[in-house]
Amino acid sequence: EAGVTQSPTHLIKTRGQQATLRCSPISGHTSVYWYQQALGLGLQFLLWYDEGEERNRGNFPPRFSGRQFPNYSSELNVNALELEDSALYLCASSPASSGRIVGTSGRSTGELFFGEGSRLTVL
């Protein structure tokens, strides 16, 4: 079974340009999460999509936006790129957002599965 796939693997842009990153979740997963991980820093939550709708948003400016398509794949768009946008952008997927952890029974653990990330470099 294919895992979470992200493209492109690497992307180089210049200041002021726009970047589009793509994510395909695991088959059957409806929730997609985007995170930014700048060099040496922890993961910062960007966006959460579920069933085609934006469910939650992190503390990022509006030039960070995205969408989720009917097939549950997702795009992250970053407009007016700034140097500090250089980072590894990680996408994660999970089963339906209403799932609850049932502990050791293993049913609906609400686990997050991460892709390998897209490395964005802004020059």
Next chain:
Amino acid sequence: KNQVEQSPQSLIILEGKNCTLQCNYTVSPFSNLRWYKQDTGRGPVSLTIMTFSENTKSNGRYTATLDADTKQSSLHITASQLSDSASYICVVSATRRGSTLGRLYFGRGTQLTVWP
């Protein structure tokens, strides 16, 4: 304020030795705690996930413990291998309208280096 603090920030050990990584959190209301391993430039991979009622959980040479009263967790690595060199991230989830996701709090990770 909901926070997740990990210690140490970095750790160097020799191959074959054991080590313990710490995670303290103030997230409330608590739902679950996860440990992830992230190799450099790669996506995080789940090691364990623990709910309120679970005190310990093992995954091979990795054993996680959880003390929900003191809001502390540890990840113990036994007989370390070179491939254990990675960043280990503690993630705590808060409940939110019946969903266990959508509100996750990430620690900044402990960078573990295993030397031969």
